[in-house]
Structures are given as C-alpha cells and as structure tokens.
Amino acid sequence: xxxxxxxPVPRGRIxxxxxxxxxxxxxxxxVITPWVRTHAHVPGDLYQPLLVGRLLPLPTPTPLxxxxxxxxxxxxSVAAATGRAPRALGWTVFALYFEWMIIAMSYGKVDxxxxxxxxxxxxxxxxxxxxxxxxxxxxxxxxxxxxTQIAVVCTYFxxxxxxxxxxGVDWLWSSVLARAIIRRGTDFADLIAQVPYLLIxxxxxxxxxxxxxxxxFVLRGRWRYAxxxxxxxxxxxxxxxITISFAPHLVAMASFLPLEKVRxxxxxxxxxxxxxxxxxIAQT
Numbered sequence: 001x002x003x004x005x006x007x008p009v010p011r012g013r014i015x016x017x018x019x020x021x022x023x024x025x026x027x028x029x030x031v032i033t034p035w036v037r038t039h040a041h042v043p044g045d046l047y048q049p050l051l052v053g054r055l056l057p058l059p060t061p062t063p064l065x066x067x068x069x070x071x072x073x074x075x076x077s078v079a080a081a082t083g084r085a086p087r088a089l090g091w092t093v094f095a096l097y098f099e100w101m102i103i104a105m106s107y108g109k110v111d112x113x114x115x116x117x118x119x120x121x122x123x124x125x126x127x128x129x130x131x132x133x134x135x136x137x138x139x140x141x142x143x144x145x146x147x148t149q150i151a152v153v154c155t156y157f158x159x160x161x162x163x164x165x166x167x168g169v170d171w172l173w174s175s176v177l178a179r180a181i182i183r184r185g186t187d188f189a190d191l192i193a194q195v196p197y198l199l200i201x202x203x204x205x206x207x208x209x210x211x212x213x214x215x216x217f218v219l220r221g222r223w224r225y226a227x228x229x230x231x232x233x234x235x236x237x238x239x240x241x242i243t244i245s246f247a248p249h250l251v252a253m254a255s256f257l258p259l260e261k262v263r264x265x266x267x268x269x270x271x272x273x274x275x276x277x278x279x280x281i282a283q284t
Contacts, residue, residue: 005146008137011130012260014144015083018090018124019132020259021117022081024251025097029074032247036104040066046107053102061103069096069103083130090125097121112155116252119151120144133260148255153213155249160210172207173200180242189241209234216256228256 029036040063047060059065073096080089098121101114123144130141163171177199181189192198216227231253235246 005143006139007142007146008139009142009145010260011134011136011138011141012132013258014124014127014130014138014141015132015134016259016262017120017145017255018083018086018127018130019081020251020254021120021124022077022093024117024248025077025093025121026074026081028248029070029077029100032245033104036100037066037070039103039107042107048108049106050102050110053106058099058102066103069100072096073100083132086127086129087125090121094118094121094125112159113246113249115155115249116148116151117248120148120252120255123147135260145255148252149217152249152253152255153216156210156213160207163207163210172204174203175199177203177242184242184244186241186243192241224256228253 039061042061044060044062049058073093076089076092076096080086080093098118101118105111127138127141127144130138167174167176178193181193181199185193192202213231216224216231219227232250235250239245
C-alpha cells in the first residue's frame, strides 16, 4: 500500500500540475464563477454556513471580507503559478480558496465538483520545489497526485452512493435527466430526449460508470489513459446536453496525466529556432 501511495513521479509533472491548478484559480475567480463576489452584498441573515464553517467558526461575509479575499487570492494564485515559495504561497492559496468556497456554497447551493480540486490545493504545498522538465522522481509528489486521484474517483463513487441512498434503485428509471433537459437542456439534448428509453439507459449507464470508477487504478499504461479519456468524454457530453461543466474536477483529474511531457514554452522556442524552408541554413 505504501508503494502504491508514494509511487514516485517526475518533479516536472508536479510543476506542470501546480501551474495548471493555480492558473485555474485565476480563471475560476474571473470567468467561471464570478457570481461569488455578489455575495458581498447579500444580507448576512441569508448566510447559512456549511458544517465546517460553523465548526471553525468563520465570519459572516461582508463586502470587505469578500473583496479582500478575491484580490488576495488572485494575486497569490498568480504568484504560486510561477513555482516560487511553493509552501508559503501554496498554503495561502488553499486557505483563501477554501474560505472562498465556504462563501460560495453557504447560500443553499453546494457543488460537488470542487472536492478533488480542493484536495489538490491542500496537498500541493507539501511537495516543495519542482521545476518544469525536471525528471527527478519524488515520492512526496507521487503522494500528492495519488491523493488527488483518490479524491477524483471518490467524487464519482460517492455520487452514485448518494443517488442510490436518497433515490433508491428507482433513481435508475426515474425522470431525473428528463427534468434536467427541460430545465437547462441544449438543442443536442432535445434530439437525444426524443429517442425512446435512451435517457433511462443513460441513467443506468451513469450509475454503473460511477460505481466502477475505482477500477481506473487497476488499469495500466494506455488502458488507464483510455479510461481517463472516457472520463473526460463523459463530461463533454454532460456539458453538451445539460451545460454542467465540472471544470474544477476536470483540472484535478489531470493528476492522472503525464503533464511533464507538455511544455508549450519549449515547443514554441523549438519552432522559433527551426530553420525555415529556403533559408540559408536549410540550403547548406
């Protein structure tokens, strides 16, 4: 078990994943969920903090608190994406984003696509320094990615557990997807809904997929990457039909990928140095 939990990964993979995660925080604040800032002007009586917000306890959001966290988190995330001061900036981003999510989800709506992403933010500061392209193996980095992967899979498995716990087996042939399509469906979803029993089959398939998701850890090599591709495809169809993106979850799921192989800066530099056809270098 220890060998599996601490399976070494290249430090370059940690560096790439860390940059992706922290840049996503910037995108989340400014593009994906900018509505969180509107809670700054919501009456405090409507604030019903999640359990963790009651246990700590955390303050009731005010304009000063919300806007202060927004700008501090924005600056800290950009700085953390550079890889400098990975522990200090990493813990700062995690603490601020954690409070940001408490503010976001304490008004009656709780999204479960943030779990894996929050775990990633919590474990990345434990790794320490990592440079892009560094092939040096790190057990600490392997543990951080493995814990994030477990959180990603738990998001699926526990979603199926919740469906069966609260909806029972009847959830499988209920009208859940039909109601979702009526409420927020796309033209593509309308075409699918016209096929008899297809939505019921889709619901059975969703629960089966979620219950079997832990098998991703059994797969190796190309088979595992094929499984992850299926996960991403599942969310692509989800967005194409009922416009639910699961963006933070998709970022956390990148912990399964060999991100150290994606080095756009080096790729662009190589292209700029490549001799052009017809140049003096190419002709010699």
